Amino acid sequence: xxxxMSTNAPAHPIRLHRFVRSGHSHRVQLxxxxxxxxxxxxxxxxxRGAHRSPGFLALNRFGQVxxxxxxxxxxxxxxxxxxxxxxxxxxxGQWLPRDPVGAARVxxxxxxxxxxxxxxxxxxxxxxxxxxxxxxRAVAEADRLLALxxxxxxxxxxxxxxxxxxxxxxxxxxxxxxxEGGVSLERHxxxxxxLARIEALEGFVPMAPSPIPRTGGGxxxx
Ligand SMILES: N[C@@H](CCC(=O)N[C@@H](CS)C(=O)NCC(=O)O)C(=O)O
Numbered sequence: 303x304x305x306x307m308s309t310n311a312p313a314h315p316i317r318l319h320r321f322v323r324s325g326h327s328h329r330v331q332l333x334x335x336x337x338x339x340x341x342x343x344x345x346x347x348x349x350r351g352a353h354r355s356p357g358f359l360a361l362n363r364f365g366q367v368x369x370x371x372x373x374x375x376x377x378x379x380x381x382x383x384x385x386x387x388x389x390x391x392x393x394x395g396q397w398l399p400r401d402p403v404g405a406a407r408v409x410x411x412x413x414x415x416x417x418x419x420x421x422x423x424x425x426x427x428x429x430x431x432x433x434x435x436x437x438x439r440a441v442a443e444a445d446r447l448l449a450l451x452x453x454x455x456x457x458x459x460x461x462x463x464x465x466x467x468x469x470x471x472x473x474x475x476x477x478x479x480x481x482e483g484g485v486s487l488e489r490h491x492x493x494x495x496x497l498a499r500i501e502a503l504e505g506f507v508p509m510a511p512s513p514i515p516r517t518g519g520g521x522x523x524x
Contacts, residue, residue, distance in 0.1 A: 310393050315340035317371040319361065321348045323431060325424060325475035326380040327368040328509035329415075333384055333471050336505040337391050381412040384468040397468050407462045411469035414447075415476075422447045423476040426483030431512045436484040444485040448477065448493055455492035459499065466503060474500050475509055482512045 316334060318341050320327030334341045346352045346367050353365045362369045362378035369378045372390070377383050388398035399405050422444035429437035451473070454461060461469040478497050481487060487494055500506065 310391060311337060311339045312372065312391070314373065315342040317342045317344055319344045319346050319358070319367055319369040319371075321346055321367045322510060323512060324348070324367055325427070325479060325509065326366075328475045329380045329471055330368045330370065330383050330387075331509075332474065332507055333387055333397070333468065335507045336471075336503055337387065337397075338505060339387075339391060381415060381468075381472055384412070384471060388468055396465060397471075399462075399467070404462065408467050408469045411461050412472050415472035418443065418447045419473060419476050423480040423483060423485055426485050427476065427479055427512075428483070430483050430515050436515060441483065441485050444480055444483065448480065448485070448487070448490045451477070452490040452492045455496045460496070466500065470496075470500055479509065479511070481514045484515045 316339055318327070318330055318334065320331060320343060322345060331341065331343070346358060348367065352358060353362075353367065358369075359365055361371075361376055364378060366378065368380055368383060369376065370383050370386075372386075375386070377386055385398060388395075392398070398408055422440060426437055426440035426444045429435060429440060451461075458464070460466045461473060474497070477487075477493060487497075501508070
């Protein structure tokens, strides 16, 4: 097991507004757990429109989870939150390298998470879990992206080098749960080995699985 702890955790818990089946929320919950930071989970009922209430919009005008409250700091957007937590609570700089090249290499994957990961595996899962039907276009996009990631991981233990960074956390959840959208991981052996490496990190917490549709799919990790 790789040790992930090298943190100056705050004395108070960080409040995380999340939806239990949101991969974007899980990405933040996972990092808080790996950093050993106490967390107070606040469930936002997206299915009942709670994210459009005035109270929630005061926290995030985009009306989306996740949002964190860390003392005086209120912050939305999962990738922005990962960057903040790494800068604030990981003094060793393991999770987000301080050198310009390392930081830029991590940023590439945050962009992938907000772009092709959202349009591929995340969209494919959303179509099934929240819409009840497979979206063949999102599945095809997911297949392409996972094949690319598999190629990267053929020669690297993590997405940026030999140590886990927030690049891995930004990609992990929707890759692990891609089968829930009808996207098979079977062809992507390096992706599956990488998922297992992340799941072996001290402090790892999974997102609750959703059922895997009958066509496509495969094993879900986490
Ligand atoms: N860019 C945002 C996207 C977050 C996002 O898409 N959240 C979804 C749940 S996974 C949400 O709150 N959806 C409600 C909506 O957009 O109305 C992030 O990275 O945090």
